[in-house]
Amino acid sequence: MITIQNDKLRATFNNLGAELVSLINIETGKEIMWSGNPDFWSGISPVLFPIIGALKNEQYIFENQTYELPRHGFARRRIFAVKESSENEVVFELTSDEESLKIYPFQFSLEIKYTLAANKLTVDYLVKNLSQKQMYFSLGAHPGFAIDTENGLNYNDYEIAFSNDDELQIHPLVDNLISNQTKTIDLENKVLPLSYELFSKDALVMTNMRSKELILRNNKNHHKVIFIFSNFPYFGIWAAKNADFVCLEPWQGIADLENHNQQLTEKFGILRLEKGGDWTANWAVEII
Template sequence: MITIENEYISADFAAKGAELQSLKSKKHNLEYMWSGNPEFWGKYSPVLFPVIGALKDGIYYFDGKEYQLPRHGFARDKTFKVEQLNQTEVLFTLNQDEETLKSYPFEFILQLHYKISGAELTCTCTVINPADKHLLFSYGNHPAFATPVTAGLKYNDYYLQFNNDSTLTYHKINNDLIDNETLTIVLENNILPLQHKLFYEDALVFKALKSDQISLRNTQNDHGIHYHFKDFPYFGIWAAKHADFVCLEAWCGIADGINHNQQLKDKEGIITLPPDDSWERSWSVTCF
């Protein structure tokens, strides 16, 4: 386990998947991340690359060839190199290898830079194209936050507060693919109360959120998190059935739609990065 810390918070990571597995407040002695209980869902904060969600029939086509990729891609199951490490920062790097090239015919450099400052953890993702052809990819994050954080609270004591949305219009998921059908939730004071039944039919997937901050709070005390994200056009909110966590997932990319033609270049949200170019996005969590 790799740890970075300051006087306010500490964060632990696994080299496998460059995965954030613990985020603790030293001041309050609280753990904000999900426990990773495999009876419900054995991950904590997987990195989604080079695709997000499911591919239609599990396949895509590129340059006339058929390829297969698992749900959310392969980065979450690959061991990253620790390139830099000091007390408050760590840089993880992943490159293509013989195995990835069989399912994803691109050279790439994927870097995840985690840094803590005060009570905030920031993750900056950089994708570099070292090749002489365009790189097609998606990137997303998938952190699972504990609900409850403090003892004695229940799931229904928690709610999500959006900084700039009074209604939520989300797409239904049909056999792991994005349906054209949408549903709308009207919020009171921009608040979505958490209930396990919200996720009985899989994630809530948004294509037009106005918010760039979602706060996880509860009705019993003042402890929670602010989740900040910017320039992520898609968003997912999910929890495993009856599990005590909620995932807040900012995405640059999305699962295939039910009518997708399976061509990677036509995939909704796909990012096309020119040769010798780079791409960057950041998200952060502030603990309180």
């Protein structure tokens, strides 16, 4: 475990998956992240790479060869090297190796930088294509934020406010794949009330959400989490059944569509990176 902190926040990470496992408001002692209770979901803030969600039949085809990848890819199960570390910043790096090339035939570097400044944690991603050919990948974040159901609060006291959406177009999941159909959730004053029932059919997956800032808050006190992201065109919101957390998930890419032909180069939302190219994106969480 590696910890960084300033006078406002303390963040702890596991080099397994370069995962953020704790974010504490030092003034209040309050833990912002989900506990990782395996009875519901053992994750806390996994990194999704080089795919997001599930592949059709857990397989993809590239250059006439079939490969298998687990749901959400392999980065969350790999040990990252600590490239740089200071009191309020740490940089993790994962690079391709013989094992990764067997299931993902691209040479790459994935850097994840976590930075604390005042009451904000910023997460920067840098993907480099080290192959001698075009590289295809997706990357997503999956942070789970704790919902306080003690001190007279319950899950239904919480809501998500959107900066620029009056409705959400949701792609339902069918056997972990994305339906081509959509359903609409109307928002009153750009607000989505939380409830356990909201996630009864898995995640809310959106491919055309306009907001780039969300606020997770409850209506009984002034505590809130401001969530901002950049260069992630898709978004997911999810919680395990009856669990006291909610995941806010900015994505570059989504699970396979139901009718996908499994060709990696034709996968909806896949990024293509030229030889020697790089890609960046980020998200940040501000604790109020």
